[in-house]
Amino acid sequence: MQAGKTTIAIIGGTGALGAGLARHLARAGHAIVIGSRSADKADAAAQALAVSGGTVKPRGAGNADAAKAAEIVFVTVPWANHAAILDEIAPHVAGKLVVDTTVPLVPPRVARVQMPPEGSAALAAQKRLGTGVRVVSAFHNVAAHKLQKDEAIDCDVLIFGDDPKDREVVLELAKGLPAVSADPDQLLLVVGNLVSNAVQAMPEGGRLTVTTASGPEGLALSVGDTGAGIAAEHVGKIFEPLFTTKPRGIGLGLAVARSLSESNGATLTVESAPGRGSRFVMRFA
Numbered sequence: 001m002q003a004g005k006t007t008i009a010i011i012g013g014t015g016a017l018g019a020g021l022a023r024h025l026a027r028a029g030h031a032i033v034i035g036s037r038s039a040d041k042a043d044a045a046a047q048a049l050a051v052s053g054g055t056v057k058p059r060g061a062g063n064a065d066a067a068k069a070a071e072i073v074f075v076t077v078p079w080a081n082h083a084a085i086l087d088e089i090a091p092h093v094a095g096k097l098v099v100d101t102t103v104p105l106v107p108p109r110v111a112r113v114q115m116p117p118e119g120s121a122a123l124a125a126q127k128r129l130g131t132g133v134r135v136v137s138a139f140h141n142v143a144a145h146k147l148q149k150d151e152a153i154d155c156d157v158l159i160f161g162d163d164p165k166d167r168e169v170v171l172e173l174a175k176g177l178p179a180v181s182a183d184p185d186q187l188l189l190v191v192g193n194l195v196s197n198a199v200q201a202m203p204e205g206g207r208l209t210v211t212t213a214s215g216p217e218g219l220a221l222s223v224g225d226t227g228a229g230i231a232a233e234h235v236g237k238i239f240e241p242l243f244t245t246k247p248r249g250i251g252l253g254l255a256v257a258r259s260l261s262e263s264n265g266a267t268l269t270v271e272s273a274p275g276r277g278s279r280f281v282m283r284f285a
């Protein structure tokens with residue numbers, strides 16, 4: 001099955017992770033059915049989702065009806081309610097792909113995963129749903145708040161499942177998450193150069209900050225330091241080839257960094273306050 005433009009139910013889509021995943025899957029053009037224990041609550045969540053983009057209007061339904069309507073069913077509910085929800089959707093998911101996001105956490109000790117006797121939440125789901133259901137487990141390490149704020153997902157998304165074709169379908173769905181398409185070696189060169197400059201700008205020590213963010217202006221990667229900063233008369237020149245303020249520099253590092261950024265579809269800019277530090281921002285539109 002191709003993942004493209006599929007009807008996807010998000011069981012527990014009123015919650016933190018489900019709402020975030022629904023947002024991104026809707027934007028990727030999939031038809032989303034939010035599932036909830038309350039159909040009214042699901043409708044309200046679907047209406048909220050509709051304003052965040054997507055070409056197909058999302059809708060809400062009770063969990064069982066949502067599972068019935070979909071080709072792919074995401075389970076995004078707390079571990080405490082995992083078994084009960086699986087029992088509720090089981091009659092409607094035969095032959096379907098069920099993507100289980102559950103991390104077996106038992107409050108109040110949520111800092112430690114408490115593995116079920118089956119070995120994992122996904123194996124428990126597979127046992128409960130039976131072999132006729134294709135369970136894939138994924139997205140456990142993706143932070144809900146990042147999805148909801150459209151922040152870049154700066155981690156690998158781990159996907160487990162018996163069937164490579166099903167894993168591939170989920171991989172395609174994960175590709176809809178905010179990310180950048182860039183040459184990793186070139187990106188590493190740019191970031192390495194920026195980090196090295198930042199460290200050199202703080203010979204007495206300081207704070208190096210590397211952040212990623214996503215918003216209406218695109219994805220941004222920033223490297224900041226609390227070092228000497230750049231003199232106002234130099235700020236406009238630092239990306240020029242052969243311009244340097246370093247005693248032994250040749251003035252190519254930032255010129256190459258900007259050129260590599262541009263060839264990967266990004267801009268590279270700087271904000272600096274003499275005496276307080278600098279922040280370089282690589283922004284992917």
Ligand SMILES: NC(=O)c1ccc[n+]([C@@H]2O[C@H](COP(=O)([O-])OP(=O)(O)OC[C@H]3O[C@@H](n4cnc5c(N)ncnc54)[C@H](OP(=O)(O)O)[C@@H]3O)[C@@H](O)[C@H]2O)c1
Binds near residue numbers: 077105142
């Ligand atoms: N939050 C994250 O960053 C994150 C990241 C990765 C994985 N996960 C996993 O994803 C799953 C969902 O996490 P979440 O943070 O999205 O959970 P959540 O917001 O607390 O709950 C998700 C939804 O589950 C439903 N639900 C069903 N039974 C429930 C119960 N007994 N108590 C409370 N809610 C219940 C609720 O929907 P209705 O009331 O509409 O039925 C709720 O909106 C968990 O297994 C978690 O381990 C979470």
